[in-house]
Amino acid sequence: DTAVSQTPKYLVTQMGNDKSIKCEQNLGHDTMYWYKQDSKKFLKIMFSYNNKELIINETVPNRFSPKSPDKAHLNLHINSLELGDSAVYFCASSQGADRARKLFFGSGTQLSVL
């Protein structure tokens, strides 16, 4: 069983569309994250949720909106997609928000905006 699973793995869409990426973890963790791999391959945090509450909201365009229906899910909605949104997006989870807790990552969603 995959611990952190995100779907879809690949997402190709037109500029201006609205799309969602789903993430689910079956580890019983209470903290979930979205990371973006930028053009220089750095992993940069976008959002963090602890027990369904937003705790980190990095400087991200408000076209990006995370939604956490429960502790096991953190979905990412992106409105009015732009070319610059093309990237690989990773979901992750940890047991607690303590900074010494290791992260468990999903396998990534490669978003291509045409």
Add this chain to the structure above:
Amino acid sequence: ILNVEQSPQSLHVQEGDSTNFTCSFPSSNFYALHWYRWETAKSPEALFVMTLNGDEKKKGRISATLNTKEGYSYLYIKGSQPEDSATYLCALPNQGGKLIFGQGTELSVKP
């Protein structure tokens, strides 16, 4: 701004070689240091989380040391194997709780 630097950026070794690479960070306000292994087309996988100056961690042929006073951590791989080929990421949390990743060291082990 927390700056996490890793060196070298890439490394090519022969099977059986031992190798090491470095993660450098500001020594002030240290809380924890994470090492992750990231194979191509897979997800990053945690290797170690280290919190104490002088910490040494080991997992099989991979080990890591931590010097918080001088602001560096070394990751060692003994007797590299082709399956060790991956990008090794170092990350530290900043005071706001965000995990800041270095750019990684890309290791290629040739048979």
